[in-house]
Amino acid sequence: MTDKWKKTALFVIDMQKDFILPDGPLLVDGGAAIIPNVIKAVEVARERGMLVVWVVREHDKLGRDVELFRRHLYSEKGGPTVKGHEGAELVEGLEIHEGDYKLVKTRFSAFFATHLHSTLLGAGIDSLVIVGIQTPNCIRQTVFDAVALNYPSVSVIVDATAAKTPEVHDGLAILYYC
Numbered sequence: 001m002t003d004k005w006k007k008t009a010l011f012v013i014d015m016q017k018d019f020i021l022p023d024g025p026l027l028v029d030g031g032a033a034i035i036p037n038v039i040k041a042v043e044v045a046r047e048r049g050m051l052v053v054w055v056v057r058e059h060d061k062l063g064r065d066v067e068l069f070r071r072h073l074y075s076e077k078g079g080p081t082v083k084g085h086e087g088a089e090l091v092e093g094l095e096i097h098e099g100d101y102k103l104v105k106t107r108f109s110a111f112f113a114t115h116l117h118s119t120l121l122g123a124g125i126d127s128l129v130i131v132g133i134q135t136p137n138c139i140r141q142t143v144f145d146a147v148a149l150n151y152p153s154v155s156v157i158v159d160a161t162a163a164k165t166p167e168v169h170d171g172l173a174i175l176y177y178c
Contacts, residue, residue, distance in 0.1 A: 008153075009125045010045035011110060012038060013055045013132030013139060015094050018080045018087030020133070025073065025080045025087070028133045030162030037160035039093050041131045051123060052100040054090070055110040055132070055142070058083035065106045108141035117149055127153035131160035136168050 015038055018024040020031040045052050059066050061082045063074025073079045081088040096102055103116055110116050128146050130139055139161050146154045 004127070005048040005050050007124055008045075008048075008127040008129060009051040009053050009120060009123075010041060010129045010131065011053045011055050011142065012042060012094065013110065013130065013142065014057060014134065015091055015132050016056055016081055016087065017089050017091055020091045028162055029164055030166060031133050034131075034133075034160050034162045035091060035093055037157070038131050041129070041157055041160050042094065045129070046097070050129075051125060052097070053110075053116075054096050054100060054102045055105055055138075056088065056090070056102065057081040057106065058088050058104045059106065061085075067107065108137045109145045110138075110142045111145040111149065112141075126151060128155070130154070130156045133162050135161050135163035 015031075015035070019026050019028050020035070021027070022032075042052055057080075059074070059079065059082050061074065061078040062076070063071045063079050066074065066079075070080075074082075078085055090096070101119065103110060103114055103119075105112070105114055107113065128151055130143060132139065139156065143154055143156060
């Protein structure tokens with residue numbers, strides 16, 4: 001294993017049942033199609049000794065920690081990606097292994113109001129590879145924040161990311177080549 005891979009982290013963003021399964025309350029239509037590519041990215045990352053970072057949402061059942069525009073989705077009965085509920089689980093085929101890192105976020109960016117940046121710095125990580133959903137929101141905002149934090153290499157695996165529609169995904173994917 002080269003030092004390059006020891007300094008690289010793979011972020012797997014929001015590959016949870018409430019976003020991917022057909023009956024999920026926040027279904028991202030393109031999500032199910034990328035599962036095999038995300039699984040492959042995780043396998044390759046582990047083979048190379050990269051840190052795998054699972055970026056997930058696990059909200060309070062009343063939605064007190066979600067964005068204002070989503071709070072109407074929560075009640076005493078719960079809501080999307082509530083901690084401990086099935087919808088917050090990773091989709092079949094994806095699982096956290098010993099040595100992986102799980103980060104719970106409450107906003108689009110994996111960096112916003114989390115300790116992710118300091119964790120990565122402490123681990124010697126300077127390069128990021130991003131997979132998951134959803135391209136115009138969580139993927140884009142995490143990429144923009146990583147660039148603002150001066151990570152020298154931030155890559156998106158375009159066929160392992162998805163959006164609500166192919167047009168939105170493809171339009172934003174062009175940004176990552178610039």
